[in-house]
Amino acid sequence: MFSQLIQNLIDDTLKYSLGYFEAELWLCATIVALLLFRLISVDRLIPTSILALTGAIVATVVAWFQLTTTDGSETFFTGMLIHDQFSVYFRLFLSLFLALTIALTILTGIPDNEDSPDFYALLLGATVGMMIMATANNLLMLFIGVEMASVPSYAMVGFLKGRRASSEAALKYVVYGAGAAGVMLYGISLIAGMLGTGDMSLLADRLRIVADNGVAGLGDPEVRLVALGTMLVMVGLAFKLSLVPFHFWCPDAFEGASAEVGGFLSVASKAGAFGLLVRFLVAFSGDPSGAELMTAFGIGLGVVAMVTMTFGNLAAYGQSNIKRMLAYSTIAHAGYMLMAVSAMLVMQNSAHAGDLGQEINACLGGLLYYLAVYLFMNLGAFAVVALIRNYTFSEEIDSYAGLIRQSPALCVCMVFCMISLVGIPPFGGFFAKLMIFGSVYKAGDFHWSMYVLLAVGIVNTVISLFYYLRVLKTMIIYDRPADARAVRLPNLENVYVGLLGAFVLLLGCAPFIADGLNVIAGEAAGSIFSAIVTSR
Amino acid sequence: MNGDSLFFTLFAFMACLGAVAVVVSQRMVRMAFWLIISLGSTAALFFLIDADFLGAAQLLIYVGGTLVLLVFAVMLTSSGPYLNIETSPGEIVMAAMLGLLFLFMVVSSQTGIDWNGTNQQMAAANGMTGEISTFDSGSEGNTLRTIGMSLLGLRPDRGAAETGQLHTGYLLPFEIVSVHLLVVLIGAAYLARAKRRRDT
Amino acid sequence: MVGETLIPTLLTIAWLLPLLGFAVEMLYGRKGERTTTKWPAWCAVACIGTGFLCSLIALLTWGQATGWAVLESHDLHGPDQHHSEDDPHHHGDSPKHQASTNESGWQMTALTATENSDDAEHVPFPSVYSGTLYTLGVFGSLVVSIDYYIDSLTLVMFTMVTLIATCIHLFAMGYMSDELTNEYVDHFAHTSDGKHVHRPGRFYRFFAYMSLFCFSMLGLVLAGNIFQVFVFWELVGICSYLLIGFYTERKSAGDAANKAFIMNRIGDFGFLIGLMVVWTWFGTFQFSELFDSLPRDATGHIVTNDLGEVAVSTHSGESRSIPYSLLVVAGLGVFAGCIGKSAQFPLQTWLPDAMEGPTPVSALVHSATMVAAGVYLVGRFYPMFVPEVLLTIAYIGAITLFLAATIAVVATDIKRVLAYSTISQLGYMMLGLGVFGWAAGLFHLITHAFFKSLMFLCSGSVIHGCHHEQEMPKMGGLMRKMPITAGTMLIGVIAISGLAVPGLIAFSGYHSKDAIVATALAFIQANPAHFLLFLLPLLTAGITAFYMFRLWFYTFFGEPRDQHIYDHAHESPWIMTAPLLVLAVFAAGCAIGGEKGMLYMMLLGSEPVHVANGVPAATVGELVLPGHSAIHDVHAKAGMWALLAAISGTLLAYVLYGTKTVNLSDMKRQLAGIHQFLSEKWYFDELYHALFMKPVHQVAALFAWIDRTMIDRVVHASAGLMVKISKWDRFFDETFVDGLVNLIARATFSSGILLKAVQTGRLRQYVMFIVVGVVALFAVLFTTFPN
């Protein structure tokens, strides 16, 4: 009997699980290879960066193939992870982003030849963690994913170890992150203990069992404890998403870290956290017993979203350091994206959830689309910052004066990215924002507060215009001071930023690409609601 | 009062005392000592509720590993007696108030919970017996076998052995944590080592 | 029964005597002859003192008639017989007074006795005397008259007001004596060339205002209809305005007076709305008719029909349906007036500034009586309040009491500490009323009046002794110089802090605060979602003890901080210390017996009928309002909690201010942000400035601009329309379009700079913010989420 079990386990692992886990496996293998190659000094022949890039591209390709073959939703690794279009979308997204980041670091040369195995190991390790975050189906995997994504990030922020700012940023990040992780773990322990399981697909059912009279309300102490646990877990996620009031680490960490790391954290870590947040919340919703509670959570997230984007946009005004400004912009964008989650929760837990499948999908689809566009525009902005830094050794906005005359490609890319970040057509950011705002508008039918959220979002879009335009004004209208260092990019770098800028534009005005992404995002969003197959 | 509850009270008290003392004391070495007391007492608590493997792990990894690491770091960074790194009373008052608020939050949300009733409901809904499974007792300890099997995804405690069906198992975390540890150690080693140049 | 005519007569006399005092003062002051004689002031004292005697007799009559067993030995009111000076029975000063002697105008309405379950010893006795003194006029169905409405609450209020007023008049004799000159030098007011202002003294004017105030206050208490209340309400407001601005030469005093007046007007606007609703729907202002016309079922619910309307039968016999929401509006409107008068959140900012007036004024008007009028009115109008309004009252009270207490912690001006403490205590009363503790709230009103007037007078004595120094950091060690003041102050402090040895010795504040906290606990046990209503008062009980003892330690304890002031400090003369001693006796003992004591019993006698048993679950809002038995059940528990909080607050104050173990300036520096926030009074003044003052100025400027451009256009109309339009267009573009864009940009930019300050860059603050964030979210979660 025991051997039968073992046989089952081996079959399951080899036949299904490892196949679904292929992209992550490639990344893990690359990490090991990076170390081994340094051990046997192969890294003098093949630059480690090339090796890492290869690993990332292989993972991207694997994920791309998974995208075309995945159908439905199943758990693997005995219920630890879940495999559906949503997972695959994030896998593809993260590995593509990883490849782009590695390409950027190759261009800017931020880890020198000696340190690059360490840097890329951290980068790849963090990416694996983020992938796990987006595929987690168990509270333990949730925690492990967050830790795997966070801990290497701390080290990456402190990677410029000779710099005082860098070490300060890393210290702040790690202490804040550890605190948030502690809070989150406490929440996990409360949920797991009260509901008696760590399996996220069972949470909604268990909540119904626990709740008196089949309606989860806070008057019931058991439900109250679960709600507290849920809130604490969301605090941990809010730290990853840098939502106000858990954003304090973000500007400091971004300013202290190098721009490449900043770009990576602002996009990838946020994407992983959003994936996890959606999974976690979806796990609780859908059951009528918890509908009222989860609607309230949705509205609460809406309020947090309002505060977050307003705070981020306003605080970005007074910044003179561009990385810090972009950090606040990241906070604001997290707020925009959170709007979609909020709208999704409100609709999914309304009385008419059954008829709203399309709209709920559209919410998540909007979020995924936004993430994809955000990848290009934010990475573009950070790439420009990193490249300019290599020439002027400065990250102050004032030092950008008149750059249009020296390196037009860079400036055009920056213009595209910034305008897209504001959300002006015909760039990708506009459509992404439009989709989310549209979903929130629809959610307004079910709760009035969504209209408020929408209004705040629109006002924020307007006021965010000013600080983005300030950078552009500095770059384009002002004259370059005579004593400033010249910025003349080689071709390869021009091509890179040009590519990012082009994507930002294409995602806005090329129907083929934009629609394609939209369809993929929509399917991925839909898959998360499909019935989960657990037994084979 | 029987022996168990006596020891429970004793160790729970020590764990709390140690934790409070860590917060209150201002000298690093004393903090480390109190942390040992607190974590050690926690390990003892684990033993008391038959979680012997975990208690051992707590002692080995936490007390034996992490804490020694912390003590090393204390020694490495001690900057001499002339530096006064003490917290002002105002902040302690502030932090104490916040801590108490947090405590109040947790305690107030845990009061009034009918644990037994919930357990019964939960068990009934999932086809388990109302009994909380007691772990094996044997020469290999109370939980060793169960934990080991669970890591593989074989759950004798859920009656899986009879049906041959796999239950929630922890093979993946077990493996992936190793990758994590590898990455983390690389990072830690990078940060901690001095920059050296490969001139040769 | 003898009470039917005697009690109203006595109270009317007590009410009108101060008006006589006012007339005497004004006449004497008008003569222009300013001598140093004090006899007109003694006249005023005599008036109010006689008023006290009248009210006392009325109270005794009532008590005897109701047969209060607990009040047999009436030693509590004994010690102040020396106030009874000669009794000038002047009549005929005013038409109103003439009316009062007109016995035929009295219509006794003896209402049936309330069936009060807890008050077992309650014998059949008219619980209310109400009637009309004089009918001013009849306009259609609107009858404007001077009514009276006397129940035991009225009597207790009368006695309290007159007693305290007598003490304070006496005190003021000493305190204001330096005004008794033709060449008064005001050291705090400066002329344009930087010299001190010299002016004639205003001794008589002060007593005139005080007498007028007493008259208005007593009229407010005696009033038998809500319109009359409003009239006297405004009168006390005017007196308050005059008294705050007593030192008119000081700009701060003038500003404070204006602020108080305007803040009160804001509240009164709501009051007027409430009055209109009451008048249009009930057709009467009279309390007795109003209370009768509202139908309540056996459990105390207001009966509503299917449409959510309340069927009332007006006094003229017709019945009509009132939308339930209008009852809410009426209640909220009247309560808005109380917010203004009692300095509740968000109109609380005027009261601390009102401390610009002389200290006796602060003691009488701004702590003991006028500000309590808001609470009194809530209590009086209680039967008309529906549960929603009560909940609002409770929350307003809870917010106020916490807010003011936190500010009091950092205030350094001795009178301001007391002012904030007053606001906080008023918040307690409102909270007590809001959570269905009718008697508890009014109980606290009475006890608070005694101990707070005592403390204000003590602070006056300190200020007098220290030559008008009000900053506590410059005092210290005064116990040795002013033992009587220090001792009586300590009694007041203990009373307000609610310290006691249960079962052995307990001052008045302990009993009354206990009653409120117990009611709040009973309330949240029935409605867990409103847990803040218990948490905040409990927390504030500790804060109260902390800041009051901080004040005491700062002022009287330890070493002198400013040797110069210390050397010149002296104990005040007997005319000032004697009232202190009298009030100290009352502050300590007026609530003897607690809930079994006579004061509480007396108040309980006029409790609205539906309060005693509680209201199980109100029709709307699903509030469960606790009855007496529910409150009684938790009383001991709540008492323990409150006592614990008070003791810990006291100990903290002792550690921080009584001993020297903690470096205060260091602590202040560490908590700079919070300290700043509290010192700036939660930035309410700035907020109001930005919200209300600025827009008004801007709108005014806009209108001025429109005026100018309009006139401009008319004058220059002949200069050619096309040129005009083009110019105007350009002007519009530049002023509005550009201006608007620039304005938005500037506004966002400055708020961005503001937000930068939040990101302090200090790691440990960040960590604290995690906890703060979690706890705040928790609080939000459990207050707003569905149950």
Place this chain on the structure above:
Amino acid sequence: MATKRNAIGILMGVELVLNGANVNLVAFSHYTTLGIDGQIYSLFVIVLAAAEAAVALAIALNFYNNHLTIDVDRANRLKG
């Protein structure tokens, strides 16, 4: 965590926080239907805490090397 100015002290605070959650998990594993899962969670938490502590200590050491102090109040350059 909020009272310590020494970075190592803060890390000790982190250990305490995680330990608290661990106690919770083990208690739940014994008294609720969570069963052995709770202990396994706890086991992983111990391991992850060790990993986190390693990185945190490395960062603290790095901070010390750059600032020549371990006082976190000196980490005040990045702000605004």
